Amino acid sequence: MNLQVKVGSFHLRDISLEVPSGGYALIIGPTGSGKTTLLEAIAGHARLLGGRVFMHNEDVTNLPPERRGIGFVYQQYHLFPHLTVRNNISYGLTHRGVRNGAAAARAEQLADLLGITPLLDRPVRGLSGGEQQRVALARALAPRPTILLLDEPFAAVDPSTRQVLRRELRQLHEREGITTLQVTHDFDEALRLGDLVAVLSEGRIAQSGAPEQVFRYPNSAFVARFVGSGNVIAGTVERSDASEQGAPFRGRFQGDNLSLDVVAEREGPAHAVIRPEDIVLSLTAHPDSARNHKEALVTRLERLGPVTQVHLDVGRPLIASVTTASADEMALHPGLRVIIALKATAILLV
């Protein structure tokens, strides 16, 4: 599938995004970045002031929503309150003249897949958030759309239901093979679900690619901060050895009370991105291959199950992450002085 959307409206500018057929893409961005508007534009609800939308190489820009072959799951589900669960699910089939028997069979198949068979004859009033979400998903999938659009589908359910639903959604996606485009503000969701992620900022795509790739190699301070790549420090890069030519070169990053040896591609203003797990902590200085060694003060510990985040002061705040086991072994506690080691190649400059 080919999907190119260019929306010249107030919100979105020069959006170009291609989702491979059968792929699972996520659009992430902060509130107000235009995520929902983008989905509405693809669905045909929002008017495009420019650009085209292609689905399976077919230009659907001028087609009304009902002829685009999309399934749309809204954040608030919007189930039809006057219909039962069964009739909600089969809505997209019965009005197209699909035989009642075939529609009922498809509704039952999806209900079975999503574990909502006991709810089929219930009215939608009184369903829990997770149940409504499953019904909305079944309803969108029933007519076998070629593309499934999901607008923050897990925003209104509790965290435990969210985990289960995520897993089910991924399984459903694999089983039905529907090209899926999901909007979220949670990068964790992109890492767990997506083959492709696009980070939206102020109506533009700041970066797109495989989620792991975007997480590891953010191309800007905004993306690094938004996807939680780690510590983002503003500063400048200078060449360490003026006689050295070409790129990459050994350099010195200076910024915010911190001076680091780096491997850089260009001089001048830059942001250094340091992933918490790349910072190695030790109690005593000992020689290793890392080029940066600093003394640091532990200010706070945040235990997140198997991983512990260590808040450090190195003249500026820095966050490192270690396994909880090694945090215990080193008896890390606020007020403790430690040595941090950081490889020059582990510092990403953007």
Add this chain to the structure above:
Amino acid sequence: MDVRWSRVILAGLGACLVLFVVGPLLRLLLESSPQHLAEAIRDPELRASIALTVVTATAATLLGALLGIPLAYLLARRSFPGRRIVQGIIDLPVVIPHPVAGIALLLFLGRRSTVGGILSHIGLEFVSHVPGIVAAMLFVSVPILVSGAREAFRGVDPQLERVARTLGDTAWGAFRRVTLPLAGRGILAGSILAWARSVSEFGSIVILTYNPKVASIFIFDRFTAFGLPAAVPAAVILLLVALAVFLLVRVLQPEEPV
């Protein structure tokens, strides 16, 4: 003042008003005996007037629904230039004294007017004819019907139509299968109120079409020609019809939260 006393005063004032409404109606119901009512119901003139009232009020309501429901949908869902003006015009009949409406309709639909002249050529006579009754009823009841339907449409989440569209339904299909069923109760309640308003109309009909007589004019006619005792049984029957309709609307309308 203590809270208890203020409550007593509020309740007392309210009770006065409730009694003022209930009192005359109860008095009227008690005035007539079952024999009188049975006699009145056998009166062919009264029966004809009630039948005429029901038929014309129904025609006015159907016509109002046909023209008013699409307009109500537009007013609820679309913004267009002059929307507030259209809304104001539709509400106008509420503030116009009914004899004034009758005179205006007489001038507009009378044979000597342009519109009335054209319509009389195709055989549609208003003054002193049944269509005149329907026109007067439509004029006074249309604000009730349109505002009822408009509020009913406003109560339906517009996103639901969008969902229906993404499920492959056309705009008309989404309206018919989602919005209309959800707004249906409110539209029906508004239509019944409009129907009741048509049944109770007197002021404009008396000017446009005194004969054939609708029930309200029949009662007025009996009162002026034969006095109070002759008017009471017919009045009681019309009151009972109105009460039945009122109860129906109450059943249809969802209770307002306090």
